[in-house]
Amino acid sequence: MMRVFKCGHCSKVHLEIGNTQIHFASLRDLRRYLKTLDGIDAAYYAEINKGRSKVIILPLDNAGCAHLGFSVPEFEMLKAVIRDYLPDAKQYAEPACKEGWKILSGGSLTAGIK
Numbered sequence: 001m002m003r004v005f006k007c008g009h010c011s012k013v014h015l016e017i018g019n020t021q022i023h024f025a026s027l028r029d030l031r032r033y034l035k036t037l038d039g040i041d042a043a044y045y046a047e048i049n050k051g052r053s054k055v056i057i058l059p060l061d062n063a064g065c066a067h068l069g070f071s072v073p074e075f076e077m078l079k080a081v082i083r084d085y086l087p088d089a090k091q092y093a094e095p096a097c098k099e100g101w102k103i104l105s106g107g108s109l110t111a112g113i114k
Contacts, residue, residue: 002078004030004085013085017068017078022060027086034082042072 003016013024015033024030042056049055054069070078 002081004082015082020060020068030082031086031088034079034086037075037079037082040075042075046072 001016001018004013005016006013013027013030015022015024015030022033024033037058040056045057046055049057054071054074056070056072056075057067058070060066060068
């Protein structure tokens with residue numbers, strides 16, 4: 001399951017992806033993250049990583065030790081969940097995935113495996 005929420009205790013914005021949480025200090029940081037995700041060519045990474053279940057790999061840390069991996073539908077769902085949370089991002093929303101809405105759990109983020 002994926003969701004975005006603002007913590008009433010620490011005031012950070014949390015992105016939950018399965019059992020993984022990514023914390024953002026502000027909505028501005030979440031918007032910046034969405035802009036980064038929107039810049040990833042999912043079709044390109046699906047092609048170069050075909051045969052793998054998770055074709056889009058995103059780093060979680062600067063050291064490159066932790067990653068999240070997504071299939072194309074999961075990646076599109078991630079962007080849709082963030083857009084749904086950001087009031088000003090809804091106008092740019094695209095379909096979550098061509099296969100329809102699904103409850104997805106787990107996953108990893110990274111922009112391609114070499």
